[in-house]
Amino acid sequence: MLHDSKAFSGFSVDDIEKAKAFYADTLGIDVGEENGMLRLKIAGGTPILVYPKSNHVPAEYTVLNFPVTDIEATARELAGRGVTFEHYNNEQDEAGIYRGQGPLIAWFKDPAGNVLSIIQE
Template sequence: MFKDTKTFSGFSTDDVAAAKAFYGDTLGVDVSEADGMLHLNLAGRNSVLIYPKDNHVPAEYTVLNFQVTDIEATARELADRGVTFERYSDEHDELGVFHGGGPLIAWFKDPAGNVLSIIQE
């Protein structure tokens, strides 16, 4: 039924202006705004909707994964831009990259507390 239907995901924020600055300026994502909501215009013509919600509760799971070819270089650059990486166990290196099995991944939060990641391809 939805095989050929354009699909997108979305999640909420409590501050659209802070989200726009973070995704656009800090992360360098192409961001557009319409009707008080943000659209993250991602590679491959994919988009993610970020919508305002007064009683926003941050997602406790990863809502967005950015695939990168060099996670260490990307983590360093993001740290230089003020991003703080989460450390959920002692299996994270000094950059915040998790080495506990599976692909190399590092988690961080947006200004509304939603969990994002960089993950090495």
Template sequence: MFGKTQAFSGFSVDDVPAAKEFYTGTLGLDVDEEHGMLQLKIAGGHPVLVYPKDDHTPAAYTTLNFPVADIAAAARELAARGVTFERYDDGQDELGVLRTEGPPIAWFKDPAGNVLSIIEE
């Protein structure tokens, strides 16, 4: 039934202007705004919908993963832009990258508290 639809993902925020500034200014994404919602333009052609929600509760899981070729370089660049990485495990290095299981990954939050990650390809 849905095998040929172009599905897309979305998540809520409590402050659309703050989210737009973060996703454009800090992460450098192209972002469209329409009807009070954002569309994050990411590679692959399927946008991610970011919508306002008055009683927003941040997701307790990773809402968006950004694959990167060099996670150390990406972590340093994000840190220089003011991003603080989350600390979940003793296995994370000084940059906040977990390298003990699976591909190297580091987590951070958007202004609404949603968890995002960079993950090495």
């Protein structure tokens, strides 16, 4: 039934203008705005919907992962743009990059508290 549907993901924020500035200016993503919602235009062509919610509660999981080829350089660039990386355990270095089992990954939050990551390809 939904086999041919071009599904897309979405998540809420508590302030659309702060979210727009963060995703466009800080992360450098092409952001469209339509009917009071944002569409993040990412590589691959499938947009991500960001919608306002007055009783927004940040997700307790990673809502969006950004694959990168050089996580150290990307982490430095984002930190230079004011992004603060989360530290969840002792297996993360000073930059916030997790170096345990699995791929290299670093988590950070958007202004609404949603968890995002950069992850080494």
